[in-house]
Amino acid sequence: MEELHYCLSDTIYALSSGPGKGGVAVIRVSGDRVRDVLKQLTDLEKPVVRHAYFKPIKHNGKILDQALVLFFEAPFSFTGEDVIEFQIHGGRAVIQAVLEALGDQSGCRPAERGEFSRRAVINGKMDLTQAEGLLDLIHAETEQQRTQAFGQMKGILGQLYEEWRQELVRHMAYLEAFIDFPEEEIPPEKLKEIDGHVLELAGKIEAYLNDNRAGERLREGFQIAIIGAPNVGKSSLINALTHKDVAIVSEIAGTTRDIVEAHLDVGGFPVVLADTAGLRETEGRIESEGIRRAVQKAEEADLILYVQDGTRWPKAEKLPENLKHKTVLTVWNKSDLMSERGKELTVSAKTGVGIPNLWAEIKSVLERDFVGRGSGLITRERYRVALKTCLERLYAAVQVAELELKAEELRLAARALGRITGRIDAEDLLDVIFRDFCIGK
Numbered sequence: 001m002e003e004l005h006y007c008l009s010d011t012i013y014a015l016s017s018g019p020g021k022g023g024v025a026v027i028r029v030s031g032d033r034v035r036d037v038l039k040q041l042t043d044l045e046k047p048v049v050r051h052a053y054f055k056p057i058k059h060n061g062k063i064l065d066q067a068l069v070l071f072f073e074a075p076f077s078f079t080g081e082d083v084i085e086f087q088i089h090g091g092r093a094v095i096q097a098v099l100e101a102l103g104d105q106s107g108c109r110p111a112e113r114g115e116f117s118r119r120a121v122i123n124g125k126m127d128l129t130q131a132e133g134l135l136d137l138i139h140a141e142t143e144q145q146r147t148q149a150f151g152q153m154k155g156i157l158g159q160l161y162e163e164w165r166q167e168l169v170r171h172m173a174y175l176e177a178f179i180d181f182p183e184e185e186i187p188p189e190k191l192k193e194i195d196g197h198v199l200e201l202a203g204k205i206e207a208y209l210n211d212n213r214a215g216e217r218l219r220e221g222f223q224i225a226i227i228g229a230p231n232v233g234k235s236s237l238i239n240a241l242t243h244k245d246v247a248i249v250s251e252i253a254g255t256t257r258d259i260v261e262a263h264l265d266v267g268g269f270p271v272v273l274a275d276t277a278g279l280r281e282t283e284g285r286i287e288s289e290g291i292r293r294a295v296q297k298a299e300e301a302d303l304i305l306y307v308q309d310g311t312r313w314p315k316a317e318k319l320p321e322n323l324k325h326k327t328v329l330t331v332w333n334k335s336d337l338m339s340e341r342g343k344e345l346t347v348s349a350k351t352g353v354g355i356p357n358l359w360a361e362i363k364s365v366l367e368r369d370f371v372g373r374g375s376g377l378i379t380r381e382r383y384r385v386a387l388k389t390c391l392e393r394l395y396a397a398v399q400v401a402e403l404e405l406k407a408e409e410l411r412l413a414a415r416a417l418g419r420i421t422g423r424i425d426a427e428d429l430l431d432v433i434f435r436d437f438c439i440g441k
Contacts, residue, residue, distance in 0.1 A: 009032065009107075011032060012031055012108070013027060013029040013103075014111040017090070022090030025090040025094070026087055027085070027099065028083065029085075030119065031107075032082065034084050035082060037102065037105050038084055041057050042058070049072065049073045049076075051071070052068055052070055054067075057086065064101060065088045069085070070085045071083075078116065078120055079125065080119065114131075126155075127158040127162075128422040133150070134153045136149035136219060137150055141270060142265045149219075158420075160376050161420050162417075162421055164205070167197070167201060168414040171197060172407055174194060195397075198398050201394060202398075209387055209388065209391070212369060216380065217302060218379075221270040222270060222303070223297075224273050224274065224304075226273065227304060227306055229317050231309070233333035237275075238275040240350075241262075242264060266362065276298070295323075303365055304327065304328045305329050306319055308333065310333055310337060311338065313332055331347060331358060333347055334348060336348040387417075390414075390417050393410070394413050397409035397413065
């Protein structure tokens, strides 16, 4: 694993726009030596903050390019440090020349992965959830992913977790007052009140965790597995749903050996369709492995499309026992060959008949799982782990009578929340005590 070396005293630079050719490329520079760099490369000595200059970039007596130059003064920049942005022409040679010129400046080095955002977190410009929201926004491929990521980047999650943490800090302050300053004679009823508030917060967090992992699934993509016996038309169905030749179609049983996936945008929701090997008894090692993977994919999926052969209607293949707890849509394929049909969901992957109805059913499942859940969903497993730890400590706090142990459990609960945002400050508790209790009079 590559070892990263961070030094906040260094001035860092990097290409911030996408790699490759383009009309415009943006190079960002951040750190204490930004003003020196600006003077060396553009002759600007006293730049006006947030003013756009059109200046030649010069190095070793040569003009490298004409650039739009913007200066952002600390702490009012993305990183919280002095920052320059060079908007240059997007040719590879131009970009390379400017980067080499920056590398020749004293105290400057190329930025490590994510180092601009890391500095923004260290300098208090954003918390960890906002930084991760920014990353998700960059990688968002659908409207719903963009909406979720943008909300997280703007601080919806961080604000929620910080409000819960601050509530615990307030309760801890009262407990510390009981422990260290008994002469204050704080009413004992306050302990019962604190336990009540702690239980109320625990209930909120428990309900919040009961979200069916909607945020994580929205971020990673809603998984749909297409399963069924060989030759029922699974590969034809995924091709019909995607309007592409995603999977090989053949009358030979066992053609599909591995998982074939297609990524789609369905009404703004990211969907991953997976075609799988036909489920049947076989002694072939390769096909058996394909079937094992098919079952595993179905177990991991959010929705199963269980494809049946319409020519055998109403005789259906039985769903494997280990999949009966999953959300399943039974799809009768080859409706063009069916002599009769009931009220079942029928399609013809060959002619396209019924495909819009199938999509409508899929969309209804998506809307049921995602629409109306609001903002501030849990988007990462590390948040979930920390929240569960917090919940355990809250319940432990109300079960112990000793004030020292109760305060310690609340401290651990608050620390778990602080790990999510990166805001763990031992001075918070002292600040609250002095502000609320006027101790030291």
